[in-house]
Amino acid sequence: MQAMQINAPLTPSRPDTAVSLSPAALDAACCAALKHEADAWPKPGLVTPVDSGSHRDMNYASFVDSIAAVRGYFAEVAEAGARGATYAELQPIAIAAETRMLAATYGANTHRGAIFNLGLLAAAAAWRQANPAHGRARCGDLVARLWGPAILASRSAAPSSHGQAVWAQFSAGGARAQAAGGFPAVYRVGLPALRALLADGIDEEAALIGTLMALMARLDDTNLLWRGGAAGLADVQSAAHAFERDGGVRHPAWRDRLTHMHSWMVQRHLSPGGSADLVAAVWLVHQLGDA
Incomplete structure (x- = not known):
């Protein structure tokens, strides 16, 4: 099984020194990453404080309520990671957080992907801190090493989902393949894009948002495949590439460009939810000083 395809990877940047955080501080960092992603505007097809994008079952308030509901989960999963928990031991913690999320959002899937992605990264960060000999290892690599085989094996036992259906139809790996592969999209695409923009004073x-567009241009996003098929994915990737070629968020009129893109994506009910989940992961590993 292969990880979600990444086209034309960007050049990786060098890390800051790895940051050590308590479970409570990791929890706060994860929740802050989710809030940063939710607050950003404009994001084509996605929920923002301005509108609900292509989503009819959720809005910005849903995301705020969801973040509040999962607060504490990342500390719990970090504590388990520090103890050397198996993937089977991490799963019930994540399932409990997902149950709280669904109750807070009246059944809307606001953060299922983030519970999975950020939870694993938080667990890996805590494991790294408990094992100083591995202090220079990237959290993504640790996720792959510690839990990758179990993550892939869990696919066959997982309940039916949009991601499962897309895998069957298009052979796109989705969240499980990303995690099992060490989050290549986070480290090879998102993180260098984010750090380059911040270094330029953006x-x-x-x-x-520039990081989101870099991911949208390069990922076979399973949410886009589910909603729009191969044609929908190709159209979004093409538009994201064109946005980058024209200067991206460095262009003075970038917000107008993305507002127009948002309009036609909403008309076609397209949402890059997989890319959005990874934006929060990028922000987290940036804060953790990963490579």
Whole structure:
């Protein structure tokens, strides 16, 4: 099984020194990453404080309520990671967080992907801190090493989902393949894009959106495949590439460009939810000083 395809990977940047955080601080960092992603505007097809994008079952308030509901989960999963928990031991913690999310959002899937992605990265960060000999290892690599085989094996036992259906139809790996592969999209695409924008003096909101567009241009996003098929994915990737070629968020009129893109994506009910989940992961590993 292969990880979600990444086209034309960007050049990786060098890390800061790895940051050590307590479970409570990791929890706060994960929740802050989710809030940063939710607050950013404009994001084509996605929920923002301005509108609900292509989503009819959720809005910005849903995301705020969801973040509040999962607060504490990342500390719990980090504590388990520090103890050397198996993937089977991490799963019930994540399932409990997902149950709280669904109750808070009246059944809307606001953060299922983030519970999975950020939870694993938080667990890996805590494991790294508990094992100083591995202090220079990337959290993504640790996820692959510690839990990768179990993550892939869990696919056959998982309940039916949009991601499962897309895998069967298009052979796109989705979240499980990303995690089992060490989050290549985060480290090879998103993180270098974010750090390059911040280094150029781009403000954090615009840099996060630029990171989103870099991911949208390069990922076989299973949410786009589910909603729009191969043609929908290709159209979004093409538009994201064109946005980058024209200067991206460095262009003075970038917000107008993305507002137009948002309009036609909403008309076609297209949402790059997989890319959005990874934006929060990028922000987290940036804060952790990963390579």
